[in-house]
Amino acid sequence: MNAQYDAVVVGAGFGGMGAAIQLNRLGYDNLLILERESGIGGTWHVNRYPGLAVDIPSATYSYSFEPNPHWSRLFAPGAELKRYAEHVADKYRLRRYMRFGSVVTGAVWDEANAHWTVSLAEGAPVTAKYLLTATGFLSQPKKPDIAGIDTFGGKVIHTTAWDDEYDLAGKRVAVIGTGATAVQLIPEIAKTARELTVYQRTPIWVSPKLDFPVPKAVRRAFAAVPLTQRAARLTGTALLELMMVSGVLHYKQLPMANRLGKLWCQAHLRRQVRDPRLRAELTPRYSFGCKRPTFSNEYYPAFTKDHVHLETTSIAKIDETGIETADGARREIDVLVLATGFD
Template structure:
């Protein structure tokens, strides 16, 4: 890995060494750009897959789709891969494109300021070191800051607690009374893993989830050899999965026949798996199919039916020294509490101060909610290109498909600016505004906009995270960079 040098200058600075940042670096290398660095605040690469090491951590998107087309994961072992395989994939990507010397670990950008005279970004790293670059590419992700609600009395709790994205393996759960607060995407993976070893496990569920079975396939050695020796067989599998997942977007359209069929499929799975009518009622969502993330697991419902596992739907009132008190006054003793309570998904830039043209800060500009043109660029912030930015998340297909399209768009932008010797550009504010108005109009037709609370939208109900259509529709918009959409500085 590289070492941070004070007052160093670079063509490009990438923030984050997860899937997005590493993919961006690989594409820059392919395009002939070598003067870039990746600034990573963590002690290793991997982003969300480095942080989420809880038992059972895996992807609920098919692994043939959860890789870059330019670097297929040919020997991924199973249809739904576990966390270690994605770390291995990213390390293989680093080796393939010789990215190791471009990565700076344990380095956090605390401030980024656009210099209007020099047409460069100025960065403060770890509060002291200063570097500059012409282009700034934040790849900070959407699920990188764990969220623990501010429960009354939590500081009085004498047991141990941690967030699922900061799993503490030093805490022994064997024969302990364990409480899991949260029952969504992470919890449905770790609960089946920890349930067999606990003495008692209480799951505090705020709202039920629509769940479909995850039909796992472990590839044989013969199949893996075939993928590796004939990559076109892998790509055919990828295409079939892509087409299937793309067609699935229709389930997210309010009132559609596809949505009704999807809901019925989830209900059938629930009814077939959960025989206790009281438990089944607790696990039946009261909101529209697709409003929240649709989960895939074949192990969660069986785990809930173990004799020492309890599903609690009464809201939490507060903590006390020995555990949790619900609003009905009941005390739930616990030795360990696991917060499967999600992330601050709309704080894209976290605590990073970003200052653009005329001293405009990104926090102020996004005061009513984050937004960007194509999810990639924001007015008043020249030469700043976001990866996995606002309104580019999906609920029906692989996010890496969206990210790879963004990488190509950004490379095109940099190539054109370099070729035409244009020092800086910023997206036209009218184009940005028109795009986002139409986007929000389109989103109103989706299940995302219905009455449930979800991490997709802010407290005012504006959908911040999700894209309004298919991957193909997004590709049509980002396939070709258009300099006419921008103001040259």
């Protein structure tokens, strides 16, 4: 029994599209890309919260075979990553393989027929000689297990399902979470909300973000002489790999590298937050490199605004109109924003 497809790719993000392009190069043209969402881009389709941006230099965060000379900033905003994904899909004619709104529920290898049988939530199963899972891990929202969260009567927004039409102006907003997403989001909410309370379980190491607009002259050079952009990509990749290898993989062997990272972030915090008590609350109690650090020039200053409050006492429960912490204090809110990461 012949398979319907040469290969089934699960996911239409950068991993899935890259897999399809390489399969084409290997001579496979009978492909099916199954995507749960309504569009391509994976992380950059699902996430669209205010402040969304890549935290790896844009030239590095792109396919090596498809450089983009038109990035507007060193760290491109999310909308540009989405447009880049659309461009790649169009240039390499990937849309002909894509089936959106298709939830894969399982896959079984059929030894007798030497193919995969892939089950879908709706519709008949499909078969393929090869199965490639490009499902990623930054798209499935994680909801916090907090007592009473389902009873809250106000607006609830998870960062993976941002409501673009909802206006936070004049609202009392609570954000749960202080990870990489929250670091980008909190300064933006602080600009519009009447009152913002951030519930922090664990502080995060934040270093300065050396971000800037890419000059038009540089973009023209990248477009006219692609080798210049490849050199920029190589430099950015080398620095990134060096930081990852020294800061994570060889954490114990290179303690001085982590010590320098910690001092760099502490200096950044001290420069932006003068209040010693607030500074202590924002300082992690784990060493640099134990958890993912991030970059921002606006995160720390947001907490120095009069209408922004940092709450470090754990949440006891959520009721219809507010949040109560373990010390018995309670705060009335209108909007609950869940920056609680991914499952």
